[in-house]
Amino acid sequence: MAMAVLACGQAQAKDAAREIPKGGLTLPEVVTWLQGAGYKAEVKTTKDGEKFIGTAAEGVNFDLYLDDCDKDKRCTSLEFVAGFDLKNGLKDGQAKINEWNSSKRWLRGYVDKEADPWCIMDISVAPGRTYDALDDDFTTWRSMMNEFKSFIGW
Amino acid sequence: MRTLVASGALALILFIAPQVASARDLPSGGVTREDVADWLRGRGMTANVHNDDRGERIVSSNIAGVNFDIYFYACSQDRCASIQYAAGWTPLAQGTQANINAWNKDKRYIRAYLDGSNNVWGEYDIDVSPGGTWEQMDASMERWRSQVAQFKSYFGG
Numbered sequence: 001m002a003m004a005v006l007a008c009g010q011a012q013a014k015d016a017a018r019e020i021p022k023g024g025l026t027l028p029e030v031v032t033w034l035q036g037a038g039y040k041a042e043v044k045t046t047k048d049g050e051k052f053i054g055t056a057a058e059g060v061n062f063d064l065y066l067d068d069c070d071k072d073k074r075c076t077s078l079e080f081v082a083g084f085d086l087k088n089g090l091k092d093g094q095a096k097i098n099e100w101n102s103s104k105r106w107l108r109g110y111v112d113k114e115a116d117p118w119c120i121m122d123i124s125v126a127p128g129r130t131y132d133a134l135d136d137d138f139t140t141w142r143s144m145m146n147e148f149k150s151f152i153g154w
Numbered sequence: 155m156r157t158l159v160a161s162g163a164l165a166l167i168l169f170i171a172p173q174v175a176s177a178r179d180l181p182s183g184g185v186t187r188e189d190v191a192d193w194l195r196g197r198g199m200t201a202n203v204h205n206d207d208r209g210e211r212i213v214s215s216n217i218a219g220v221n222f223d224i225y226f227y228a229c230s231q232d233r234c235a236s237i238q239y240a241a242g243w244t245p246l247a248q249g250t251q252a253n254i255n256a257w258n259k260d261k262r263y264i265r266a267y268l269d270g271s272n273n274v275w276g277e278y279d280i281d282v283s284p285g286g287t288w289e290q291m292d293a294s295m296e297r298w299r300s301q302v303a304q305f306k307s308y309f310g311g
Contacts, residue, residue, distance in 0.1 A: 018285070067262070076293075079262065094251045101258065101267035105227070105238065105279045108265035110258040122263045124280075124297065128178070128289025136281055 020134065023074035024126035027051055027066055030078070033134065034064075057142050060084075060149065067122075076126040080141045082119050084154050089115025100151055107144045119148045180291070183233040184283035187213055190224055190237070193291060217295070218303040220311075228283075235283040239298045241305070242275045248310040249274035257308060263301045266309075276305045 025033075027043065034041040034055055042054040044063075053064040062082035066075035090096050093115040100109045107119040121144070123137045148154075181189070190213050191201035202214045206223065213224040220241050228235035243249070249268060257266040264276040278301065280294050305311070 077262075094255045097258075098251060098254060098267050101254075101265050102269060102275070105265075105277075108258045110255050112259070118259070120258075124290065124293055127293055128287035128291075130285035130287075133281060133285030133290075136284060140281060 018130045018132055020126050020129050020131060021074065022127050023070055023072065024068070024076035025066065025078070026073050026075070027053070030064060030066065033131065037135070037138070058146050058149070060145060062145070074126075077122060077124050080121045080123075082145060082148075083112070084117050084149075084152055086116055086152065086154075090117045090152055096152075100148070104144070104147065104151075106140055107148055109148065117148075117152045119145065178287050178289055180282055180286035180288060181233065182283070183230055184228070184235040184286065185226075185237065185291075186232045186234070187211055187226060188232075190226075193288070197292075197295065217299050218306075220302050220306055222298075222302065236279060236281050238280075239278045239294075239302070240275065241277075241302055242269075242273050243306075243309065243311040245272040246274050246309050246311055248308070253309065257305070261301070261304065261308070263297060264305050266305070274309050274311065276302060278302075 030053060031041040031043065034053065039055050039057060043051055044054050045051050050065070052066070055062060055064060060082055062080060065079040065081065067077045067079055069075035090111055093111045097109045097111050097117060100107075107121050109117055109119045111117050121137075121141050123134075125134055185193075187203050191203050194201035194213065194215050199215050199217065204212065204214065206212050210225065212226070215222060215224070222239055222241040225238040225240060226234035226236075227238065249272065251268065254266045254268055254274070257264075264278050266274070266276050269275060278294075278298055280290075282291065
């Protein structure tokens with residue numbers, strides 16, 4: 001009985017350790033998570049004073065923004081953003097990116113004024129989410145970003 | 155429930171607490187169409203499980219005055235690890251390629267596109283396994299509610 005109680009308690013502690021706090025994640029927690037997964041995480045500031053994280057995967061530099069934040073700077077959503085500077089922009093610009101958006105999942109694409117393509121993925125990290133789920137979302141981002149790279153001829 | 159922990163009851167609570175937590179967890183492997191339909195009805199929403207015009211089994215519902223469908227992906231047997239909320243409108247005056255591009259640049263969560271008939275579509279993908287919970291599902295529906303209302307207004311639907 002004592003061992004069963006102990007095992008049960010350990011399982012609970014393990015589960016609790018993988019839960020994301022109800023209010024979401026702070027920027028330092030996202031940095032720690034990224035670095036723990038073996039990725040660089042450089043805290044940067046936009047010209048508007050917003051802090052974000054610069055990182056890289058699959059040979060692509062991309063940024064991570066924290067959104068829907070409370071007064072304690074705990075945020076319930078993350079936004080992954082990658083832009084690709086093509087020499088002559090994306091051929092057929094908006095029509096081509098619409099082809100991506102109509103046939104793929106997860107990442108929404110757009111083209112900027114220079115017809116350079118961008119992709120974005122928004123995820124919720126709270127309430128009711130875990131680091132396991134966040135890891136899974138990150139795998140999806142990396143996989144879909146690879147598809148996006150192929151799609152735009154990067 | 156956890157606040158009811160009292161001295162002398164620790165051993166009992168160690169067993170009860172994980173069960174309370176797991177009651178909110180989604181089943182391993184994700185959700186079935188029927189799970190989702192029951193969840194929608196539990197929220198007071200309509201839920202119609204049926205085949206779409208391509209024979210794909212989906213759940214249809216309505217929120218904020220918008221009819222929408224839920225598609226199921228990464229399924230093993232009937233249980234699916236991700237779902238997609240989708241809503242479409244017949245061609246809209248503001249549903250131009252430029253406006254679609256602007257939505258995808260400036261807005262969040264919903265991926266917008268035009269199909270071959272210039273119908274306007276908005277889709278939102280979420281991962282529900284591993285590590286998914288009903289609380290997450292509830293939050294995703296609230297997100298969908300607010301975003302799809304914005305989407306409708308943005309394109310004049």
